[in-house]
Amino acid sequence: MSVLQNRTLPKPIIVCGEFILDREALRAWRGARELNLSLRQLRILEIFMERPRQTISRAFIQSSVWGSAATVSGNNVDVEIGQMRKIMRDADGNHPIRTIRGSGFAFEPGEVQTHG
Template sequence: MNEPRREARPNGGAGAKPRILVVEDESDLALLLTYNLEAEGYAVESVERGDEAELRLVEAAPDLVILDWMLPGVSGLEICRRLRAREITRTLPVIMLTARGEEGERVRGLSVGADDYVVKPFSVPELMARVRALLRRARPERVAVKLVAGDLELDRETRRVRRSGRDVHLGPTEFRLLEYLMEKPGRVFARSQLLDSVWGFSAEIDERTVDVHIGRLRKALAQDDREDPIRTVRGSGYAFDETFGRG
């Protein structure tokens, strides 16, 4: 088996919070968006400048970007164009916000790769619905109840991990680590990326903490000398082994 099998959930998903980057220089609007997105259960980071957003996107891509058209530093239009030019962010969902409502401007925004286009002022509930719909289309693994690879099964609904039918007892951080790695088998994550994604944008802890929790996760999964599904890439980070369970 090349990657974890996903069992779809009909009415939404559980598990690690989808991460949304809000790029908006109007502080009141950014605060409003952050409040409502967090109330919906998303992990949110907000930045005001286009060049700052570029740095965040290079460090660790979120699950979705809400991007204002007019920004200091680098325009939202240019950021969107650059996102689509990079392999790693080519399919990253982008909702563009703008005060420009003319049809020609909407076409221009969509032509550079925005997935959706919302004109200010807008209805917050409508924007939340657009975020949910776009995440469902773009990240189906976010709406799966179970991730399965070989004899390993992670159930987001019950928060249980089983191996060969037997429970594997994990702490909440180890559970989130395993869940995040299993979502993207084979992809190597730097310690800084794991800190952002598993602990959260604002976590102020040492990167060596990741090694400690990876060690605990491995110990729990590899009881009775079972195969270790976590791969260490020297100098880079960690990945869920995409060949785990094959054959």
């Protein structure tokens, strides 16, 4: 058996709380509402959804999304996160991205609420 056959590939769809990310289709939803995110923002969301409730540093986001050779400031990460917060807000104005002062950000997707 080859090494490639033993390797586990990431699942094409990630579900985290009420958020869904389709890596193949490059689309994301909050519940039934599709989120109009850029490719860069989808990559940031993927990082968050793979590590819910964990603190993720700006440096990690920057190197993962822009690449380690890119000359980008931490401000670029903050701008993307700010735009994502606006897009990802629910009807009450809540968003799932929390700033961890001096450390980075944490994705707190909440729980799926079912009505019945």
